[in-house]
Amino acid sequence: MGPLHRRRRPSPDGDRHPGDRRRASLLVIRLLAIDIDGTLLDSRGRLPEAHRDAVVAAVAGGVEIALVTGRSFHFTRPIADLLPVPLTLVVNNGALVKKTDGATEMRNLLRRGVARELLEATRAYEDSVAIVFDRPPGNDERQIVFERMDWTHPHRRGYYEKNKAFIAEAPAPLAEMLTEDPVQVMFNGGVAPMRMLANALRSLPGAERYTVAITEYEPRDFSLVDVNGPNCSKGTTLARWTQSRGWTRDEVMAVGDNLNDVEMLDFAGTAVVMGNASEAVKSRGYRLTGTNDEGGLAAAIRVHLLSRSPY
DSSP states (O other), X not given: OOOOOOOXXXXXXXXXXXHHXXXXXXXOOOEEEEOIIIIISOXXXXXXXXHHHHHHHHXXXXXXXXXXXSSOHHHHHXXXXXXXXXXXXXXXXXXXXXXXXXXXXXXXXXXXXXXXXXXXXXXXXXXXXEEEXXXXXXXXXXXXXXXXXXXXXXXXXXXXXXXXXXXXXXXXXXXXXXXXXXXXXXXXXXXXXXXXXXXXXXXXXXXXXXXXXXXXXXXXXXXXXXXXXXXXXXXXXXHHHHHHTTOOGGGEEEEEOXXXXXXXXXHSSEEEEOTTSOHHHHTTOOEEOOOTTTTHHXXXXXXXXXXXXXX
């Protein structure tokens, strides 16, 4: 689908003259930032061949690819392995930037003292909380530590099974497991209780010391709340990575579908939202493509990126 009318949106680095967006459309895109779940993958969690081929074509045209996701590194790596191209992995909603071999390029960690306070303030959610670490190889089974692991829960069981090599149940209260600064404190549950939790966390005294991100899967009534370090999001980290590569935001294209993609979409000079996105995301006026079951990512790459390639 072609570009749609977009109303002006606030941006992370300040508002710009409307003509800046028109000039951006004339620039070549250097970096393509792609969300994974709901964007790169279809509704069954598979990588469509059309999406894979479009990413390969983008790289052949001189574009660098970043997978930008709320997933942890170990849950992202199997998806990265399906793409036969060089990749940068922005994981844990921007807390870490990694190479595919696990080497860490950037980190924005949560202070352990803040994490302890959060665990104390959220005791009512003990059955759904975990802490995530960025630990060196050899500590894989301790990368994600849960207070309790309920294997009977329909959504959590699948997550545990897929990630059992990297997760553990805490042998003691979770706060005692904070031997170093964690990547994040993570909660999961139904959409309504997680919305309440996210709002409560944002209202606590000292909330400027951390960032709250929420990801919602309304058809499954499942939601994730991630508490990261201060000023940490997909958008802020993508901005830092873009600057480190010597590019401007106008040379960045981002594609996403969920609430935790908003900052990334607001940063990118070319922002495209999937047709399967929630109305809360669609209503922000981004360019719109097809759903993840219709090859929407491939269409977005073809229309908004490959048509500009000078190669």
